[in-house]
Amino acid sequence: MSATPSAPVLRADEPGSFPHSVLAERHPAVIRQVREAFPYGPAQRRALDALLDSCTKGVIEDLPADAPDRDRWHAWGLEQYTGRSWFEVPWLWSESYFYRRLLEAVGYFAPGPWQGIDPFRPSKLAELDSPETDEELAALDALENEPAPERAAALLHGSLWGNRADLGFRLSAQSTPGQSTPAQGTARPAPGLVADDSAAFWSLLPPSSRAGTLCLVADNAGRELVPDLLLIDHLLAHGRVERAVVHVKPYPYYVSDATTADVVDAVRRLAGAPGAAAGHGRRLWAAMSDGRLEIRTHPFFCAPLPYAAMPDDLREEFAAAALTVLKGDLNYRRLVGDRLWPPTTPFADVTAHFPGPVAALRTLKSDVITGLDATVQAALDASGDGRWRISGTHALIQVRT
Numbered sequence: 001m002s003a004t005p006s007a008p009v010l011r012a013d014e015p016g017s018f019p020h021s022v023l024a025e026r027h028p029a030v031i032r033q034v035r036e037a038f039p040y041g042p043a044q045r046r047a048l049d050a051l052l053d054s055c056t057k058g059v060i061e062d063l064p065a066d067a068p069d070r071d072r073w074h075a076w077g078l079e080q081y082t083g084r085s086w087f088e089v090p091w092l093w094s095e096s097y098f099y100r101r102l103l104e105a106v107g108y109f110a111p112g113p114w115q116g117i118d119p120f121r122p123s124k125l126a127e128l129d130s131p132e133t134d135e136e137l138a139a140l141d142a143l144e145n146e147p148a149p150e151r152a153a154a155l156l157h158g159s160l161w162g163n164r165a166d167l168g169f170r171l172s173a174q175s176t177p178g179q180s181t182p183a184q185g186t187a188r189p190a191p192g193l194v195a196d197d198s199a200a201f202w203s204l205l206p207p208s209s210r211a212g213t214l215c216l217v218a219d220n221a222g223r224e225l226v227p228d229l230l231l232i233d234h235l236l237a238h239g240r241v242e243r244a245v246v247h248v249k250p251y252p253y254y255v256s257d258a259t260t261a262d263v264v265d266a267v268r269r270l271a272g273a274p275g276a277a278a279g280h281g282r283r284l285w286a287a288m289s290d291g292r293l294e295i296r297t298h299p300f301f302c303a304p305l306p307y308a309a310m311p312d313d314l315r316e317e318f319a320a321a322a323l324t325v326l327k328g329d330l331n332y333r334r335l336v337g338d339r340l341w342p343p344t345t346p347f348a349d350v351t352a353h354f355p356g357p358v359a360a361l362r363t364l365k366s367d368v369i370t371g372l373d374a375t376v377q378a379a380l381d382a383s384g385d386g387r388w389r390i391s392g393t394h395a396l397i398q399v400r401t
């Protein structure tokens with residue numbers, strides 16, 4: 001890697017900035033949503049109130065002495081950050097620890113009646129069972145008749161724009177009226193795509209008898225995970241990959257990030273749907289049963305750390321993959337170190353640390369961006385849409401081979 005000058009790590013210490021708004025507005029909204037989602041008892045309600053006080057006007061507090069992952073969080077910086085304001089430590093760290101503390105407050109980890117109860121499950125299921133999901137599944141019928149290259153392109157874009165299904169984002173972002181996912185099967189670049197390395201993506205997964213393994217590091221459940229699985233079904237069915245591994249979160253995270261339960265719900269939703277969707281669901285179910293599609297998780301997926309700091313076991317796994325696909329905004333931030341790089345900083349430079357070929361499929365929902373062509377950046381900055389980095393209306397497909 002050429003000596004790319006470093007860039008500042010994002011913090012939430014600037015009032016008016018997007019990171020600041022996430023800690024000051026989105027996190028309180030998440031606590032309110034969780035409080036209303038379940039008939040939690042007085043103890044949990046007091047714990048949620050205490051977290052609200054701590055994360056808006058207090059300081060970072062240590063985990064309880066008997067917390068199963070206390071040592072791990074101390075190694076991840078908790079020792080250093082205890083007693084400091086949530087707004088002054090790295091933004092990624094604050095956000096990640098917030099979700100850990102939220103689960104603590106509702107009794108997710110402690111032995112007892114609420115152990116393992118996902119506080120975000122009602123909103124994830126509501127989204128999965130929504131009429132919008134019905135519509136998207138029905139659109140698969142038309143796709144069946146499209147030539148394979150168009151079908152492949154449509155499924156790749158479905159997985160990409162599925163990343164707008166970020167329920168945490170919806171809590172505080174106003175939706176962009178009339179903005180929809182790109183029409184299925186159209187060859188022209190989708191509006192809102194600020195970088196498009198689709199050709200490199202497909203070049204890494206040629207149909208072949210020696211096809212390799214795809215690792216997909218998932219992001220949101222529901223209407224993002226379904227198109228991710230449809231893409232995987234297509235890659236398996238067309239011999240572009242021999243095996244696929246979907247990496248999910250070990251516990252609920254960032255409101256709608258996918259866990260194993262969400263994968264099962266998504267495959268069931270497909271298999272139980274009318275039309276072509278059912279065929280995709282049955283194939284995915286069979287692939288999970290015979291091991292061609294595997295679900296894995298790792299504590300690192302809920303760590304407040306960049307991918308450059310990933311542990312060796314994950315490093316070896318990604319090094320052996322034909323391609324690792326990182327889905328979404330948070331994974332992108334972690335891939336490039338959650339730093340405010342100049343937007344034209346080459347993607348290949350800031351991802352040189354990644355052990356194997358890597359692709360980012362992301363809708364832009366935070367300030368971090370790299371690998372932009374200077375003319376594209378100039379056009380975006382001149383567009384008058386000051387929110388192009390954070391509004392989720394723009395997306396990218398970036399690949400480092």
Ligand SMILES: O=P(O)(O)OC[C@H]1O[C@](O)(CO)[C@@H](O)[C@@H]1O
Pocket residue numbers: 022026095163166168169219220254327328329330331333363365366
């Ligand atoms: O689900 P995604 O695409 O990772 O987006 C996560 C969102 O949460 C944030 O962390 C802000 O809370 C941003 O990264 C992004 O807006």
